Amino acid sequence: MSAAEQQTSRSAERPVLEATGLAKSFGGMRVVDGMSLALAPGEMAGLIGPNGAGKTTVFNLLAGSLKPDAGSIRLKERDVTADAPQRRLASGLGRTFQIPRPFSEMTVLENVLTAVQHQSGERVLSNVFRPFRVAKEERASVERAREILEFVSLTRLADEPARKLSGGQRKLLELARVLIADPAVLLLDEPAAGVNPALLDLICDRIIEINRTGVSILLIEHNMEMVERLCGRVVVMAAGQMLVEGTPAEIAANEEVVGVYLGEVEA
Numbered sequence: 001m002s003a004a005e006q007q008t009s010r011s012a013e014r015p016v017l018e019a020t021g022l023a024k025s026f027g028g029m030r031v032v033d034g035m036s037l038a039l040a041p042g043e044m045a046g047l048i049g050p051n052g053a054g055k056t057t058v059f060n061l062l063a064g065s066l067k068p069d070a071g072s073i074r075l076k077e078r079d080v081t082a083d084a085p086q087r088r089l090a091s092g093l094g095r096t097f098q099i100p101r102p103f104s105e106m107t108v109l110e111n112v113l114t115a116v117q118h119q120s121g122e123r124v125l126s127n128v129f130r131p132f133r134v135a136k137e138e139r140a141s142v143e144r145a146r147e148i149l150e151f152v153s154l155t156r157l158a159d160e161p162a163r164k165l166s167g168g169q170r171k172l173l174e175l176a177r178v179l180i181a182d183p184a185v186l187l188l189d190e191p192a193a194g195v196n197p198a199l200l201d202l203i204c205d206r207i208i209e210i211n212r213t214g215v216s217i218l219l220i221e222h223n224m225e226m227v228e229r230l231c232g233r234v235v236v237m238a239a240g241q242m243l244v245e246g247t248p249a250e251i252a253a254n255e256e257v258v259g260v261y262l263g264e265v266e267a
């Protein structure tokens with residue numbers, strides 16, 4: 001099936017993530033202004049736009065770290081607009097941040113383990129009444145964390161403190177921390193920012209692999225080569241609204257899109 005045919009068959013499916021009429025203001029400034037978007041199951045889409053367009057704010061609304069002034073968000077057909085970020089994560093919505101902030105004195109492995117969800121050991125009474133079960137769960141988590149570190153090529157650094165990681169390696173650790181929550185939908189905020197070209201290829205490959213396992217991905221990215229390589233569909237935001245959406249080729253040829261980016265350069 002061609003990419004266009006895949007796109008058409010996907011758009012017929014019910015979205016795994018759907019935002020309708022999102023709005024958010026900060027001190028009277030409308031940063032997100034009636035933004036709607038939908039992500040189909042298994043899709044990888046890009047969210048692009050000039051600096052300050054409101055892309056990260058949309059991610060914060062989708063992931064729950066900000067409450068919208070208006071609009072709603074559905075995850076796997078359930079309204080999650082009122083849910084806290086942890087609840088959305090437990091329901092399958094994971095996100096990474098533009099600037100990863102690992103616990104710098106903890107090891108890389110410990111950083112991944114801090115992101116494990118719902119361990120019985122976090123509940124005091126489980127430690128008292130079911131110590132064997134807690135120990136078994138912990139062993140399973142460590143094993144899973146090591147597998148994920150292998151997947152993101154960080155095995156060699158698993159026992160090093162996270163402060164030793166380069167910018168690109170921090171992005172990989174960030175990816176590992178979200179993967180351990182086993183998300184169905186991933187929001188990736190500028191996965192290529194500050195990453196050297198050698199690691200960029202690795203990050204792209206890992207993102208493609210994750211998507212191949214069926215995880216739906218929405219990614220914010222300024223690196224258009226990467227967007228073209230990864231995304232079947234691109235949503236362009238400007239001034240808090242969706243300007244246009246289409247395939248990467250359609251977007252690259254769209255004069256309005258070129259205009260908003262040139263406007264930004266001239267400003």
Ligand SMILES: Nc1ncnc2c1ncn2[C@@H]1O[C@H](COP(=O)(O)OP(=O)(O)OP(=O)(O)O)[C@@H](O)[C@H]1O
Binds near residue numbers: 051053055058
């Ligand atoms: N918590 C906040 N308080 C006040 N203003 C904010 C807040 N968060 C974002 N903004 C403002 O909202 C606007 C949109 O920011 P946002 O980070 O969503 O844009 P963006 O499209 O992700 O930009 P970039 O590509 O530069 O990351 C900017 O003018 C920003 O300064």
